[in-house]
Amino acid sequence: MLGQKTNLLNDLRTALSGPVLEPGQPGYDEARQVHNGFIDAAPAAIARCITVADVIDAVNTGREGGFEITVRGGGHNVAGRAVCDGGLMIDLSWMKGIYVDPRARTARAQGGVTWGEFNRATQVHGLATTGGVVSTTGIAGLTLGGGLGWLMAKYGLAVDNLRSVEVVLPDGKLVQASSNENPDLFWALRGGGGNFGVATSFEFDLHEVGPTVTGGLLAFPIDRARDMLRFFREFTSSLPDELTMFGGLVHAPDGSGTKLCAMLLCHCGSPEQAERDLKPVRDFGTPAMDALGPIPYTAQNAVLDAGFPRGARNYWKSNFVASLSDEAIDTMCDQFSRCPSTMTGLLLEHFHGAVTRVPVEATAHAHRSPGFNFLAASEWLEPGDDSTNIAWTRETFDALKPSFGPGGYVNYLGGDEPEDRVAASYGPNYQRLREVKRRYDPRNLFHMNQNILPA
């Protein structure tokens, strides 16, 4: 078997446009690292694909050689699903093609593109679609899991803007998935993650956005945290579609360790409408940090970048919140006062507008209720601090459980979630996802993900 694997990798090396990296080779260590520094896995080989044919060859090699296959888009998955010990990583991070059709208002982008690259290309034409709020996140993993971002109240999730996806299936066949071609697969790809094949490119609808929006953040002294979160709860109950807001407890970006409470937002309407809509936010109090105002859309999607440096150790716990009670707010504040890392934040991402008007069964992404997505995003630098930070994150999550609705956001799930929590994150769509999985990947070749078991 070992000889067969070696032969298959040699054949792949001959065929591939990019390198096939093995341990010890130049570039291997850089290529196996993902965003989360907590993940330290050593694959048997990394296939750096450049063309669609490369991806097909890599999938065939992985299947025929009996390799564990992982797929890397932007490498941001906190659970570290893009890489595993001894497996074959199909690395799309060199597949950077982006084609914008400004007349049709569409863009097709390959699986290794990040949101920063995508926004830069579409903003040349004053266009955008909903994407991640940190520019280094990959379009592939984010979109396949749903894709929340600053435009979601106006234009829905990333999946709600997908027109088609080009996919390499487990048998190496290349297919298109859209509402006309393989519609069952298209439905499943819009929230079902990397369970069905390797997505080589994505076609999105675009909308007129920017180039300047109103955005950024206002932060207040931490002793205003309870008041601010209550204000945030009331204010978000009647927001216009143009305004998407997050609220949370964070640490000052200057590294001082100062605790703050903050409202982060993006208003994609006219400056006049933004000024009117944001008056209550401006009137809330005297900010400790005022970084709210006109901002290029591309910069808006990089405001949080510095808070999520590549290589920092991450452990996240997250769940949708059914109702943000005063008790839940108190719990967040109490827990945050004991937070062991000055890089960590507790966030509430608010859902309303277009994202909540899509029926639950229309796409595989099932979370369509107005409300909040709670995220404890723990980050730290030293391996010696792992257990303290993980324990605090779990404790915070457990303390908030009474407020949780069913399921979390599949893209935020960690690597240690029990199977029933993964299933709960697919919500009422899980059974249908299992049936599509049986049709397209009955042997579960693609299982290094938030896995859907074939029916």
Ligand SMILES: Cc1cc2nc3c(=O)[nH]c(=O)nc-3n(C[C@H](O)[C@H](O)[C@H](O)COP(=O)(O)OP(=O)(O)OC[C@H]3O[C@@H](n4cnc5c(N)ncnc54)[C@H](O)[C@@H]3O)c2cc1C
């Ligand atoms: C700092 C940070 C900010 C984030 N911000 C947001 C946000 O604003 N909105 C949001 O919705 N999510 C956000 N996320 C979560 C993000 O959606 C997930 O981490 C997602 O998995 C990242 O996709 P990726 O391609 O970068 O990751 P990867 O780790 O490369 O991929 C994640 C998984 O997706 C699958 N996959 C990736 N590419 C492909 C492909 N081409 N074909 C098939 N399967 C594939 C694989 O199973 C892979 O293991 C954020 C995460 C981080 C760490």
